[in-house]
Amino acid sequence: MGTKQSKEISSSSERQEQVGDPDKETVMEEQNTTEKQVSCVVVGAGQRGSGYATYAKSFPDLLKIVAVADPSESNSSRFKKTHNIDDSMVFSGWKELATMDKMADFACICTPDRVHKDAAMAFIKKGYHILLEKPMATSEEDCTEICEACKEHNVMLCVCHVLRYYPPNLKIKELIESGIIGDVVTIQHLEPVGFFHFAHSYVRGNWRNTEQSSFSLLAKSCHDIDLICSWMPTQCKRVSSFGSLNHFKPENKPKDAGNRCTDCSVESTCPYSAVKIYLDRAKRGNFRWPVSIVTDVEDLEVLKEKLQTGPYGRCVYECDNDVCDNQVVNMEFEGGKTASFTMIAFTESVCARQTKVFGTLGELTYNGDIEVDHFDFLSKQRKTYYCTSNATAGLGGHGGADFHLVQNFIKAVAENDPSYIKSGIDETLESHRIVFAAEQSRLSGKTYQRTDDGKWVVS
Ligand SMILES: NC(=O)c1ccc[n+]([C@@H]2O[C@H](COP(=O)([O-])OP(=O)(O)OC[C@H]3O[C@@H](n4cnc5c(N)ncnc54)[C@H](O)[C@@H]3O)[C@@H](O)[C@H]2O)c1
Incomplete structure (x- = not known):
């Protein structure tokens, strides 16, 4: 592995200079030279799953997404549209997809932490190679079971240690x-x-x-x-x-602070205020992360309502x-x-x-x-x-x-x-x-x- 790693780093010339006068060198990874297309199913089409999947939009000759599984209607329908996936290939969760015969080379599992283990085990047993978000699982026993199953079923495992x-x-x-x-x-x-x-x-x-x-x-x-x-x-x-x-x-909650930042008399003195973290960003036209996690609708009124009622508007000293x-x-x-x-x-x-x-x-x-x-x-x-x-x-x-993680994993699957x-x-x-x-x-x-x-x- 070490040899291949160094092969992929291309460096410009090296020069030595005196202390305080640094030299330059650029380190870049090679583009994917693999010709073969591989296919995958995406399990969990949230931030990470939809992020990795953009590789297929840029390199359709190298990666084809054949199915998506996600119980979130908004996430799965957005994903379906982006990747032009047929309705019959949209599943309401990993279990539903795992009942089908194997339909792709690998499963990209980007579900919440607690949903990694069972989903991974189901797709490993079907013979899919596995791209699995970190952490692998939430207990040592489950991590061990996943690794043993990959060996037993002869499938590759890449945990996303990006x-x-x-x-x-x-x-x-x-x-x-x-x-x-x-x-x-x-x-x-x-x-x-x-x-x-x-x-x-x-x-x-x-x-x-x-x-x-x-x-x-x-x-x-x-x-x-x-x-x-x-x-x-x-x-x-x-x-x-x-x-x-x-x-x-709770013991660090400032005196007179409210339970919601939208209704807090000391909001202006708090660096953790949801008004500052989300609303002020959005007012400047920035609806990207972390605002996009609170709402995927770019509308200040919707955002305000979410902060008044949802988890992201809570006082940081009054959360679970x-x-x-x-x-x-x-x-x-x-x-x-x-x-x-x-x-x-x-x-x-x-x-x-x-x-x-x-x-x-x-x-x-x-x-x-x-x-x-x-x-x-x-x-x-x-x-x-x-x-x-x-x-x-x-x-x-x-x-x-x-x-680079996705690129390398796709190469691994394509070239076995x-x-x-x-x-x-x-x-x-x-x-x-x-x-x-x-x-x-x-x-x-x-x-x-x-x-x-x-x-x-x-x-
Ligand atoms: N590698 C990294 O640097 C990195 C960074 C952030 C998050 N993560 C990890 O990635 C994973 C996903 O994080 P995220 O930020 O994309 O979260 P997210 O909430 O945006 O996405 C998770 C998706 O999984 C879906 N889901 C839930 N139950 C499911 C089920 N039964 N079957 C199929 N899909 C299901 C959810 O509806 C959601 O769309 C987490 O384990 C997280 O810890 C890794």
Whole structure:
């Protein structure tokens, strides 16, 4: 897999310059050279499912969508129109579609977190290859079952760890593997969720409650734990974690605040106000995410009504949320290497991760944009790699990584070659298991260690 990964990075010339005068390099993924068309069924035509499906609009010779399953009438009918799908191929849910004979090469499963496992199992058993949104499932047992079933039925599984396909992250991996920073000793990785993004998704929105979706380390940060594992050359052996829901709870509600932002006397003093997050954006003509999640009708009156009555207008201190708004994870790897991860809600930056990799010969720094910096201890020289993506198909999400993920998975299916999938079945299960162990550590206050059979137990 590593070989194919590096093959797909084309770099311009490399020059070394003095500290403070960074060099340029562009990292881009190749366009899809596969000729064969593959077909898919889309299960869950919401944000992610309809996003991935745009690939078929731009590259109809490479991807054909034959059916859609979604209980949401508005989502399935929009999807049906966009992709010109016959009425007979529109299903009211994954179960209804799964009763049919296999009709495509792969199933793209983008249902809510709690609907991943049963849907995935049904399509795996039918012999579909699986493109499955993260997290794979909401319990370790279910994740294990999915992976075992894929092996038993000989189907490919790609869990949408899109960040593995993000050019700066690929560059970090390439540089580590090149040996340029010597032995990696520790990695520091920060996930800044963004103050309004957190309020939108993890306080008022779909990922606010563990029972209804999953804990935030799994829902938000399984990507990051997976990335750290992909960068680190050895296996994670021990893990510990701390974290809490620190802020978004009733005791922090300001005096005199109302239960709805549209009717709150201290609204103007609150950065998390729904009026600011949604209404003010829409008044400036911006109905895109996160406003589009509140209403798909571009009308200020409709939006106001949704904020007065629906979940997204609630006071952030009066929601049924319980997921952590801050969490740290410490990881120990074979050979005494370590990593520390922080997920934090309270940031200006929205999901622009920051990473430092400390090696015995040098240091890599990534600050959330397109540059990866390398500092070499011996020459004391610095080099900056500018890592951009040539993503097309309207799939620019995650800095183009969404596009590259779909492109690679389609290649894998077309050529029957799983090496295009950058996070294989075993690695994905491994990193999900670390996430479950970290959450257990947070809850129990104990350190967890990996056993030889890949399970995690109290240390
Ligand atoms: N890879 C990433 O970076 C990333 C980013 C955001 C979300 N996600 C994950 O993607 C998944 C989907 O998220 P989303 O933002 O698209 O949510 P969404 O709510 O926009 O879409 C989910 C869709 O699934 C449909 N659905 C519900 N039950 C179904 C069933 N029984 N059969 C078929 N469809 C069903 C819903 O009606 C909805 O249209 C979630 O698991 C989420 O955690 C991943």
